[in-house]
Amino acid sequence: MTVSVVLFTSDLRLHDHPPLRAAVDAADEVVPLFVRDPAVDRAGFAAPNRLAFLADCLADLDAGLRRRGGRLVVRAGDTAAEVCRAVRQSDADEVHMAADHSSFARAREERLRDALEADGRRLYVHDAVTTVVPPGDVVPQGSDHFAVFTPYFRRWSGVPLRSPLAAPRAVRVPDGLRSDEPPSRASVADVSEGLAEGGESAARRRLGAWLSRHADAYETGHDDLAGDTTSRLSPYLHFGALSATEAVHRARARGGPGAEAFVRQLCWRDFHRQMLAVRPAIATEDYRPRHDRWRRGAAAEADLRAWREGRTGYPVVDAALRQLAHEGWMHNRGRLLTASFLTKTLYLDWREGARHFLSLLVDGDLANNQLNWQWVAGTGADSRPNKVLNPVAQGRRYDPDGAYVRRWVPELAALPGASVHEPWRLKDRDRAAYDYPEPLVALAEGAARFRHGRGLE
Structure with missing residues (x-):
């Protein structure tokens, strides 16, 4: 035997x-x-x-x-x-x-x-097994990894993929092998209240439902904060409860611009992994140093604490951070907005934000988390390192009716329409009715501080 x-x-x-x-x-x-x-x-x-x-x-x-x-x-x-x-x-x-x-x-x-x-x-x-294309299988001439996503995506897209394997019909296990009691969710303390159900069965249900209901709208709708048509598959991919290779095959079989946009997002996972595989130090060190003079001291610590708690005074930023605390997951557009606000408006070190995300994210993948943070902070692979996302403009664009903000910042639920993105414009007597903080910093002041700290002026 x-x-x-x-x-x-x-x-x-x-x-x-x-x-x-x-x-x-x-x-x-x-x-x-x-x-x-x-x-x-x-x-x-x-x-x-x-x-x-x-x-x-x-x-x-x-x-x-x-x-x-x-x-x-x-x-x-x-x-x-x-x-x-x-x-x-x-x-x-x-x-x-x-x-x-x-x-x-x-x-x-x-x-x-x-x-x-x-x-x-x-x-x-x-x-x-854990990637679609293994790190090192696709490299540019004269380098050990791709530092720019688009050429990597072109090469990655042309790699022949293996066919997905069916699950085995039978698995015979030797008798008498001791096994510890597996852990249970109930035994874990301090779990986010809205944490999704884990496991392969849930992953396969979610993938099938998303492909049939939302894939066609993904290309134009994946940034819609309130619409929430993203796949939410990242936790299952992180734990390998879903095969990224099978997801690519099924999306391509579905076809259409939405499915291809989804495949592009799966490519980002491999892109970051091939970077981290050959540059492991960039989990904590700048990939492309900008000689930032990040803010330190008591005022910086207070701002960081307010950011973590979703009390920055900028509703769409606070909504995203509160979603993270409740679900252990955050909409991708929210991740971009909160990261930009921390690093380029508050001008705080990206490592502080990455650490907070990893403390809560169920999909807390080291490569994706750290390198996405670096991309937004301008120390990573982004070709526009000094770009700053305006949280008011972004909120109006990606949450035009304010539904996302009202869902996660109930203090502002009674505000009409897009006014929810600028509550500080209310008259003083109206603002007193809302238990919501003033902005930590004016956007112009934050932008000037960032430019000065990075030596751009």
Whole structure:
């Protein structure tokens, strides 16, 4: 009786899972293994929203395996040690896992390979599981990565994709293997009240519903804050509960400008990962330094606190930050607006904003989060590093009726129409009726401070 192990990491699904398919094909029995490694938490993963969503994903993965005659084996401890222990207990010959490209994941992979080889076993690492196109597969001449998105997208779009794999019909697991109790959402404290349900089943339902109902309107409607026609698939992609490769195939099969615009967004995930894979330091350091003299001190700390709490005095910025606190997720246009306001109006360090996002975002992907923040702050891959988004103009454009603001800033719900974006224009006697702060800074003053700090004047 031959046995193989498949190690799940950030690929918590059964559909389109090359390591699982290879493990099932290679042996009579398979050990589906997930290791709760404290090192992952120490590396910054252990935000309550992500832990709760992870618990959902593991429960759904276990349920899917049980429908196929198997089960998920959960262990806690060092990944290499626990995998080797499971290998010896099951007398497995080989281990299959998905490639990941962060510095943490690469170090984990090397430790595991060395430990298995010392024990006479083999590790097989499968590409294009957590990405559509693996980092390094598409590079420009004379460089190890693309620094500009558009040429990367052109090359990425021409790469032949593998066909998605069906979920296995049966998974036979060896008898007698011990498993820890998987974590539950209920055991996690401080979870955002509106956090979405995790797991592959929810991901597949959401993808199907979005493709049928909203894909056609995505190209023109994805920035509509109140309309909320975005796919909301980013948490599932982050945890690998949904295959990005399958999502590209299904969107292209659907066709149309909206589907292609959606595919372009999936390409951004790969673009950022190929940058971080070869420049891991840019998780904390400027990709393109602008010699910013970020504000420090008590006044800066007070502004940062008000920003985190959604009390900046700019309604569309506050609405987005309150959505983040309630759902553990934020509309993409809101992410751009809040990041621009922090870095270019308040002139505070992008790392402070990135840290706050990672503390709450269920889709808190290091590559996407850090490099999107750098893009907005003007220290990343953006070709217009000094562009400042005006929150009033953006609010009027992307929330013209004020519905998004009223949903998340109920203090202003009674204001009519687009006036909700400029409550400070009310007469003093009317403003007193609203428990809403004055703007932290006038936009002109903030813009001047940014230009001075960056040495533009």
